[in-house]
Amino acid sequence: MxxxxxxxxxxxxxxxxxxxxxxxxxxxxxxxxxxxxxxxxxxxxxxxxxxxxxxxxxxxxxxxxxxxFLTPATVCLAIPLYEQWQLLKRHWRAVLLGILAGVFTSMGTVFVLSLLLGLSHQEYVTLLPKSITTAIGMGLSEELGGYVTITVAVIVVTGVLGNIMGEAICKIFRITDPIAKGLAFGASSHAIGTAKAMELGEVEGAMSSLAIAVTGLLTVVFSSVFAGLL
Structure with a gap:
C-alpha cells in the first residue's frame, strides 16, 4: 500500500x-x-x-x-459580505469592536493557559494563530518560530469545535442577533465555523466571512506583541 x-x-x-x-x-x-x-x-x-x-x-x-484551493476558497468568502454591504456600513462600529474582542480574547486565553501549563515560548507561539484561517496561520507560526504542523492541527481542531458547539453556545447565552452570531463564528473558528454560520443565514455567513479576514489581519499585527509577553 x-x-x-x-x-x-x-x-x-x-x-x-x-x-x-x-x-x-x-x-x-x-x-x-x-x-x-x-x-x-x-x-x-x-x-x-x-x-x-x-x-x-x-x-x-x-x-x-x-x-x-485554500486561499481561493477563503477569498470567495467575500461574496456574501458584498451582498450585505449596506448592513455592514450601518453597524461598522459594533462589528469592529466585536472582532477586536474576539482577537484579544483568543490570544489572551492562549497566553494565560501557556503560563498556567508552563509552556515554552515555541509552544506558546505555536498556539497563538489558533483562531485564524490556515492560509494565514501557517505563515504566522513559521515567522514566530512555532511548530507549523502543530499550528495547522490546532487551527483545524479550533474550527471543528466552533462548528460543532457554536450554535449551542449561542443558544445557552441567548445570542440571537445574526450579526453577533456571525462575528462570533468567524472570529473564533475561521472558515470551518463560517460554513456553519452560512447554514444559519445569509447575514451570519456574511459577517463571519468579514470576521475571518479582519481577525487574520489583526492577529498578524498583534501577535508580535503577544509573542513578546512569554
Whole structure:
C-alpha cells in the first residue's frame, strides 16, 4: 500500500475526498453535530494511513494539491459580505469592536493557559494563530518560530469545535442577533465555523466571512506583541 501511495500522483487527494464524502453522508443521515464532515474525514484518513502503514510525507505528496484551493476558497468568502454591504456600513462600529474582542480574547486565553501549563515560548507561539484561517496561520507560526504542523492541527481542531458547539453556545447565552452570531463564528473558528454560520443565514455567513479576514489581519499585527509577553 505504501508503494501505491508513492507511485500514484493523486492517491492522497483521492483518499481525502472519499473520506470527506463519507463524513458528509454521515452528517446528512444522522444530523449530529459531532459528525462534522471535516472531523470524520480526518479520522478516516488517519485510520487508512495507520492500517496501510503509510507515512505522512508519502501521503502529503499526493494530497498537497488540495491546499492550493485554500486561499481561493477563503477569498470567495467575500461574496456574501458584498451582498450585505449596506448592513455592514450601518453597524461598522459594533462589528469592529466585536472582532477586536474576539482577537484579544483568543490570544489572551492562549497566553494565560501557556503560563498556567508552563509552556515554552515555541509552544506558546505555536498556539497563538489558533483562531485564524490556515492560509494565514501557517505563515504566522513559521515567522514566530512555532511548530507549523502543530499550528495547522490546532487551527483545524479550533474550527471543528466552533462548528460543532457554536450554535449551542449561542443558544445557552441567548445570542440571537445574526450579526453577533456571525462575528462570533468567524472570529473564533475561521472558515470551518463560517460554513456553519452560512447554514444559519445569509447575514451570519456574511459577517463571519468579514470576521475571518479582519481577525487574520489583526492577529498578524498583534501577535508580535503577544509573542513578546512569554
Amino acid at each position: 505504501n508503494s501505491f501511495f508513492q507511485e500514484s500522483l493523486f492517491a492522497g487527494v483521492t483518499i481525502s475526498l472519499l473520506a470527506y464524502l463519507a463524513g458528509s453522508f454521515l452528517k446528512k443521515k444522522f444530523k449530529l453535530g459531532i459528525l462534522n464532515p471535516l472531523l470524520i474525514s480526518i479520522v478516516i484518513t488517519i485510520l487508512v494511513l495507520v492500517v496501510a502503514d503509510v507515512d505522512y510525507d508519502t501521503y502529503d505528496a499526493g494530497a498537497k494539491y488540495l491546499s492550493w
